[in-house]
Every structure is written in C-alpha cells, then in structure tokens.
Amino acid sequence: MTRTIRSRFSKRSLQALRKVLRFNDQGLMPTVIQDAKTKRVLTLCYLNEAALAKSLATGTVYLFRRSQNRLMQKGETSGHIQIIQQVVVDCEGKALVFLVQQRVAACHAGYFSCYFRKLDTGGMLKITDRKVFDPKAVYKT
Amino acid sequence: MTRTIRSRFSKRSLQALRKVLRFNDQGLMPTVIQDAKTKRVLTLCYLNEAALAKSLATGTVYLFRRSQNRLMQKGETSGHIQIIQQVVVDCEGKALVFLVQQRVAACHAGYFSCYFRKLDTGGMLKITDRKVFDPKAVYKT
Numbered sequence: 199m200t201r202t203i204r205s206r207f208s209k210r211s212l213q214a215l216r217k218v219l220r221f222n223d224q225g226l227m228p229t230v231i232q233d234a235k236t237k238r239v240l241t242l243c244y245l246n247e248a249a250l251a252k253s254l255a256t257g258t259v260y261l262f263r264r265s266q267n268r269l270m271q272k273g274e275t276s277g278h279i280q281i282i283q284q285v286v287v288d289c290e291g292k293a294l295v296f297l298v299q300q301r302v303a304a305c306h307a308g309y310f311s312c313y314f315r316k317l318d319t320g321g322m323l324k325i326t327d328r329k330v331f332d333p334k335a336v337y338k339t
Numbered sequence: 340m341t342r343t344i345r346s347r348f349s350k351r352s353l354q355a356l357r358k359v360l361r362f363n364d365q366g367l368m369p370t371v372i373q374d375a376k377t378k379r380v381l382t383l384c385y386l387n388e389a390a391l392a393k394s395l396a397t398g399t400v401y402l403f404r405r406s407q408n409r410l411m412q413k414g415e416t417s418g419h420i421q422i423i424q425q426v427v428v429d430c431e432g433k434a435l436v437f438l439v440q441q442r443v444a445a446c447h448a449g450y451f452s453c454y455f456r457k458l459d460t461g462g463m464l465k466i467t468d469r470k471v472f473d474p475k476a477v478y479k480t
Contacts, residue, residue, distance in 0.1 A: 210462025218456075218464065230371050230380050237378030239371050239427075242434040285458040286380075289448045293383040307430045315359075317426040321351025323359065 203299070204281045207254035211285075215254075218291040221247065226262060227294055231272075231304065233311070234283045234297040240304035241312040243272065245294075257282045259296060276336045278302040303330045306337070344440070345422045348395035352426075356395075359432040362388065367403060368435055372413075372445065374452070375424045375438040381445035382453045384413065386435075398423045400437060417477045419443040444471045447478070 221227050226244040233240055243261040245253065249269050252260040259272040259280040273279035284297035305312040307329075314327040362368050367385040374381055384402040386394065390410050393401040400413040400421040414420035425438035446453040448470075455468040 205460050207458065207460050208462050211458055211460065212462075214462045214464055215458065228369060228383055230383060232380060239373060239380065239436050241429070242369060242371060242383075286454040287456045287458065287464060288382070288453040289446050289450070289455070290453075293453075295380050295454050305430050309430070312429040312431075312434075313427040313436050314430070315428045317348065317352055317356065317428065319346050319348050319352065321349050321353075321355045323355055323428060 203283050204257040205283055205285075206257040207285070209255075211254050212251050215250065215285075215287065216247075218287060219294075220291045222292070226264075228292070229261075229294040229296055231259060231280060231296050231298055233300050233304075235299070238311050239313055240280075240298070240300060240310070253282060253296070254285070259298060272304075273301065276302070276306075276331075278304065278336075280304070306333060308333045308336075344424050345398040346424055346426075347398040348426070350396075352395050353392050356391065356426075356428065357388075359428060360435075361432045363433070367405075369433070370402075370435040370437055372400060372421060372437050372439055374441050374445075376440070379452050380454055381421070381439070381441060381451070394423060394437070395426070400439060413445075414442065417443070417447075417472075419445065419477075421445070447474060449474045449477075 225246050229243050229245050231240045246262040249260040249262045263270050278301045280298040282296050286295040303310045308331050309327045315323045316326045366387050370386050372381045387403040390401040390403045404411050419442045421439040423437050427436040444451045449472050450468045456464045457467045
C-alpha cells in the first residue's frame with residue numbers, strides 16, 4: 199500500500215503563480231493533468247483563478263467547467279478525485295501541468311485516461327485501453 | 340543507438356480525425372506534446388486544421404503560432420523538431436496528445452521541457468531542470 203502524498207499549497211503559492219501566469223482572454227488557464235505514477239496524460243482542463251486557488255488550498259483538482267459555466271471539483275459526482283502532488287509552470291506562464299494521484303479513473307467514459315483512442319497510420323481510431331468502471335453505474339442520475 | 344520511428348499518417352487519418360474532433364471557436368485544437376521516452380510533458384501547442392494535416396502527412400509537429408498568426412514547424416529555427424510516434428484523441432474530441440521523439444529540447448529557453456519550474460508548497464517557483472542548450476547561440480538572429 200502506497201501512502202498518498204497530497205500537496206496543500208500556502209497562500210503565497212497563489213501569489214507566486216499570479217506573478218508569472220497569463221490567463222487566456224476567457225480568464226482560463228489550460229492545465230494538463232498527468233498521472234504521477236504512470237506519467238500518462240489523463241485530461242486537459244481549464245482553471246479560472248478561483249479554481250486555481252481552490253486547487254492549491256485543498257490539494258485536489260478544481261476546474262472551471264465551461265459547458266456548465268461553474269467551478270467544480272474534478273470527480274465531484276463520481277468520487278474520482280485527483281490529488282495534487284506537483285504543480286509545474288511552463289516557460290511563458292500560459293499553461294500548467296499538475297501531477298496527480300488519480301482515484302479510480304479520470305474519464306467519464308469509464309477509462310483511466312481521456313486519451314484512450316489511438317490513431318493508426320492507416321486512419322483507424324482504435325480504443326487501446328480497457329474500461330475500469332461502468333459509467334452507467336457511477337453516473338446514475 | 341535507437342532507431343527513430345516516425346509515423347506518417349495516410350490521408351484517411353485526417354478524415355478520421357475530422358469526424359471526431361471539435362476545434363475550438365478560434366479553429367484551434369489544443370495538443371499536448373509528450374516525450375515518448377521519458378513521458379515528460381514538453382509543451383502545449385495549438386493546431387489549426389492545416390497544421391494538423393501537415394503534422395500527419397510529415398510525421399513532424401506543425402502548429403499554428405498564435406502570436407505570429409502563421410503555420411510553422413515546431414523547431415524550424417533551432418532544428419529542434421519533434422518526430423511524431425503516436426497520436427491519441429481525447430473522449431470529447433477537444434484535445435490531442437502527440438507522443439514524440441524530441442530533437443535536443445522543446446523549450447526556447449534552453450530546457451528539455453517547457454515545464455521546468457516547479458511550485459513548492461511554501462510558494463517558491465524553483466527551476467528543477469538544467470539547460471541543455473544555449474538559446475543565445477541557437478537563436479542568433
């Protein structure tokens with residue numbers, strides 16, 4: 199059994215990031231969520247400043263869900279939250295990477311990563327992962 | 340010495356992607372570039388449809404440089420091109436991951452990855468990589 203390392207960041211952390219980050223013209227910061235253990239890219243999400251503040255303070259990923267126009271915790275319905283281990287900033291302050299510990303799976307379709315379809319050179323999109331949970335059972339309502 | 344696997348994709352590949360991709364309202368597709376060997380995230384770039392077509396056909400990354408409003412090959416000045424090994428599509432068709440072989444380094448600041456600054460929990464941004472090339476020597480003009 200491995201111990202979960204959850205990084206909760208001080209208030210100074212948000213101040214430090216504010217100095218270098220340049221949110222896009224919709225006030226959002228594209229953030230690559232990467233599994234700390236396997237290094238697989240899990241998903242790409244968008245954080246506004248409130249979501250970033252909440253993510254840093256709690257050590258779990260919060261995002262701005264554009265389709266619903268609201269702040270939410272990643273995994274709030276499913277319980278499949280993401281525990282932040284590292285926050286890494288790009289050279290231009292236009293994107294972040296969060297290295298996380300993923301509970302169960304990141305994708306609402308039942309796969310560990312949202313990137314479960316691989317393009318082959320002949321032009322076929324192939325599912326290369328197996329499902330790790332049943333979306334119908336998890337998202338009942 | 341390891342052999343470079345460069346994947347050149349057929350015209351059918353672009354057609355297959357067109358069916359599932361939803362470019363954003365600026366006509367761009369956010370694409371996470373990940374090093375195939377180390378699995379490090381190298382950069383996040385934005386491809387319009389022409390850049391995607393050219394990337395697939397050549398097996399090297401082309402992008403739409405928003406600040407210059409033009410199509411360019413990643414690494415065209417430095418020679419630090421990215422050779423595509425895998426193309427992976429997210430569940431909603433809103434983002435891609437390219438697994439690549441990186442020549443020299445991805446970042447214009449001289450680091451292997453654009454994500455060379457790590458936030459510590461006390462609020463300090465620390466450079467955690469070493470430079471692998473001298474930007475002044477590479478970008479002379």
